[in-house]
Amino acid sequence: MPTVEKPSASKKPYLPGDESLGHLLHKVGQYAEAYLSRLSDLPTSRQVPDLPDLRLPEAGLGGEAALAVFDERFREVLVAASGPRYWGFVTGGTTPAAIAGDWLTAVFDQNPQSLTGPSGGDVSATIEAQTIALYRQLFGLPDAFLGGFVTGATMANFTGLAVGRQWAGRQVGHDTARAGVLPGSVRVLAASPHSSSIKSLALLGLGSASLEAVRTLPGREAMDPDHLADLLEQEPGRPVIVIASGGTVNTVDFDDMQALAALKGRRPFWLHVDAAFGGFAAVSPALASRLTGWEQADSIAIDNHKWMNVPYDNAVWLVRREYASLQVETFQNTNAPYLGDPLANFNYLNMGPENSRRLRALPVWLSLMAYGRSGFQTLVEQSVHLAERFGQMVEESGFLQLEAPVRLNVVCFSLRHHRTDPAWLRAFHQALNADGRVFVTPTSYNGAACLRAAFVNWRTTEADLDTAMEAMQESWRQIQGPSR
Numbered sequence: 001m002p003t004v005e006k007p008s009a010s011k012k013p014y015l016p017g018d019e020s021l022g023h024l025l026h027k028v029g030q031y032a033e034a035y036l037s038r039l040s041d042l043p044t045s046r047q048v049p050d051l052p053d054l055r056l057p058e059a060g061l062g063g064e065a066a067l068a069v070f071d072e073r074f075r076e077v078l079v080a081a082s083g084p085r086y087w088g089f090v091t092g093g094t095t096p097a098a099i100a101g102d103w104l105t106a107v108f109d110q111n112p113q114s115l116t117g118p119s120g121g122d123v124s125a126t127i128e129a130q131t132i133a134l135y136r137q138l139f140g141l142p143d144a145f146l147g148g149f150v151t152g153a154t155m156a157n158f159t160g161l162a163v164g165r166q167w168a169g170r171q172v173g174h175d176t177a178r179a180g181v182l183p184g185s186v187r188v189l190a191a192s193p194h195s196s197s198i199k200s201l202a203l204l205g206l207g208s209a210s211l212e213a214v215r216t217l218p219g220r221e222a223m224d225p226d227h228l229a230d231l232l233e234q235e236p237g238r239p240v241i242v243i244a245s246g247g248t249v250n251t252v253d254f255d256d257m258q259a260l261a262a263l264k265g266r267r268p269f270w271l272h273v274d275a276a277f278g279g280f281a282a283v284s285p286a287l288a289s290r291l292t293g294w295e296q297a298d299s300i301a302i303d304n305h306k307w308m309n310v311p312y313d314n315a316v317w318l319v320r321r322e323y324a325s326l327q328v329e330t331f332q333n334t335n336a337p338y339l340g341d342p343l344a345n346f347n348y349l350n351m352g353p354e355n356s357r358r359l360r361a362l363p364v365w366l367s368l369m370a371y372g373r374s375g376f377q378t379l380v381e382q383s384v385h386l387a388e389r390f391g392q393m394v395e396e397s398g399f400l401q402l403e404a405p406v407r408l409n410v411v412c413f414s415l416r417h418h419r420t421d422p423a424w425l426r427a428f429h430q431a432l433n434a435d436g437r438v439f440v441t442p443t444s445y446n447g448a449a450c451l452r453a454a455f456v457n458w459r460t461t462e463a464d465l466d467t468a469m470e471a472m473q474e475s476w477r478q479i480q481g482p483s484r
């Protein structure tokens with residue numbers, strides 16, 4: 001017996017097939033182009049007005065009319081997050097090839113899983129694996145790494161650290177994935193880890209409080225390898241995971257990966273490198289030495305929605321091939337015969353936290369092929385040049401002050417006469433956001449209340465530096481007015 005009746009013609013809702021796909025895609029293409037062509041003039045922050053929830057329409061509007069409603073409702077409040085003066089956090093832009101690849105990801109709607117497994121007949125996992133091969137070439141990393149795509153560096157850190165956790169358990173004959181974490185069994189050492197690694201420790205049951213701080217070098221965020229060596233001498237019975245920074249968020253400092261990796265000779269440990277955006281230094285021969293030794297890591301996390309200028313959400317984990325079985329132990333689907341034997345065939349759903357996934361490799365594949373090694377080298381070097389130039393402008397401004405040397409692509413600065421007063425910085429930041437020409441994010445560093453400007457967007461030019469500095473000068477004058 002059927003459980004639902006055939007819909008009557010008179011009550012027929014608007015169904016996807018009722019609309020011309022070609023017409024809608026054409027409209028969306030025009031809409032997207034118009035938006036992107038205005039990007040440089042759009043505000044970088046806006047006050048979000050009170051937006052009451054909408055009622056779900058009983059009869060669908062159709063795609064084109066729905067887009068018109070969206071536009072009317074949200075156009076005036078969207079910010080230019082992929083624009084040339086959006087320097088907050090570490091926010092990448094979107095190149096044409098990356099947008100095209102991301103659109104086609106939706107069009108093809110693949111679910112990359114098995115290279116050879118029982119599902120067969122599906123090339124999407126091969127596309128993902130071949131994109132990783134191109135990716136390793138861009139970064140000069142050896143074939144020794146397997147890789148796959150996840151949503152962001154948070155999940156890439158999670159993936160690398162999860163395999164590290166399994167490795168650590170195995171050092172003492174324990175299968176953590178099956179039996180759970182033995183409390184206090186693993187030591188985790190890091191100097192200036194990103195918050196997402198600490199969050200990963202919480203998710204992995206290792207506990208965020210398990211992190212032991214390694215001293216930094218004087219005046220730096222980079223780890224002191226001698227202190228790491230001392231800590232490694234202690235508690236020989238407890239396996240160790242070391243989280244290294246391949247670019248810290250405030251000052252883009254790099255741990256000395258070569259010195260760290262050399263310590264493995266004295267006592268084995270799992271070396272995870274968070275190179276979310278700093279990994280792109282490897283693309284420039286002039287900058288690559290910052291990462292010397294990272295090829296000896298056990299796992300690496302790199303974001304693509306930052307310096308690669310691929311749309312959100314997109315990142316890569318890399319884990320040494322020799323640990324593939326530990327990775328499968330960690331992420332396998334064990335009770336699903338319809339998915340095949342996790343150990344017999346390579347299948348992405350046994351290698352990472354998600355099962356079903358979109359083909360995130362595609363925008364990266366198109367970007368790598370469209371721009372090649374030299375395209376990315378130019379992008380990285382241009383960003384670094386802009387950061388250095390903006391650092392000079394900060395020093396020359398008279399009212400701003402650098403809080404750290406510009407080591408790569410982030411400028412960390414304070415209000416020169418109010419370095420340690422967060423109220424002044426808040427007022428300045430609010431004025432800057434109300435102005436809407438440049439977006440930077442607050443932080444604290446070196447005992448000062450600071451702002452960070454991160455340069456990774458391919459659209460940013462020297463003219464944008466001038467526009468941003470004008471906005472800063474005007475905001476500074478404004479907050480010194482009688483209202484303060």
Ligand SMILES: Cc1ncc(COP(=O)(O)O)c(C=O)c1O
Nearest residue numbers: 090152153154194196249274276
């Ligand atoms: C060094 C570092 N690691 C990890 C992350 C987390 O990345 P995501 O937000 O893409 O997950 C970031 C984000 O800024 C980062 O800068």
